[in-house]
Amino acid sequence: MKEVEITVFRYDPEEDNAPRYESFTIEAKKNMTVLDSLFLIVEDQEPTLSFRCACRLGMCGSCGMLINGRGRLACRTKIEHLGDKIRVEPMRNQLIIKDLSVNMDKFFKNWEKVKPYFVPKEDTDEFSVIPPGSGRREIIDENQDCITCGLCFQSCDAVAIRGENFIGPAALSRAYNLIADERDGARAERLDMVTEEDGAFGCHTFGACVEVCPKGIKPMVTIQKIKMKKLKKTIGLKW
Incomplete structure (x- = not known):
């Protein structure tokens, strides 16, 4: 296992004046995906973080996000291919519902x-x-x-x-x-x-x-x- 810093876009249009970024450190295991890391953050560090997912198999398309500046499915993107610092943001060209979830x-x-x-x-x-x-x-x-x-x-x-x-x-x-x-x-x-x-x-x-x-x-x-x-x-x- 190795430590990885996950920096996540945070914004709630109903409460926040402007977006911000928040960083979390996780212990990344082999074959762990970005979606897995987001679940770890919700379970252990920040339960209010919002994102969308469903099948976790790359079939439904609901976990589309910007990961290190590139559009990807979080459930099919392995942390080991991204390095020790990862930035996760919501998809562009869509209205933000909250954090990583878009309309x-x-x-x-x-x-x-x-x-x-x-x-x-x-x-x-x-x-x-x-x-x-x-x-x-x-x-x-x-x-x-x-x-x-x-x-x-x-x-x-x-x-x-x-x-x-x-x-x-x-x-x-x-x-x-x-x-x-x-x-x-x-x-x-x-x-x-x-x-x-x-x-x-x-x-x-x-x-x-x-x-x-x-x-x-x-x-x-x-x-x-x-x-x-x-x-x-x-x-x-x-x-």
């Missing part, structure tokens, strides 16, 4: 804007099943693992610059999955919707979303595919 309403409202659900065609016989070997499934497979953790949204400079007016990388990736699915009855409507000013063309291609995704999804690449589909549709090509 995700802005993220999910933008998610809802793209109609993130399958809309069947009136006659679905032709495309009701994706034939094996057709290659259609591979088009969207790389985006299927999104856990809506919001790490790409909090890292996105376009969101930081334009606020909630920019839909954001996660919602655009979800939109692409449905636009690329030929069985979906709203794909043309959805493509037009996400290529307006607040959609795909608002992406500045900084690439931060690609760097932080815990599932290896590349929203920036997907957004470029949306732009290409819009271009093809505009000039009358098959998209």
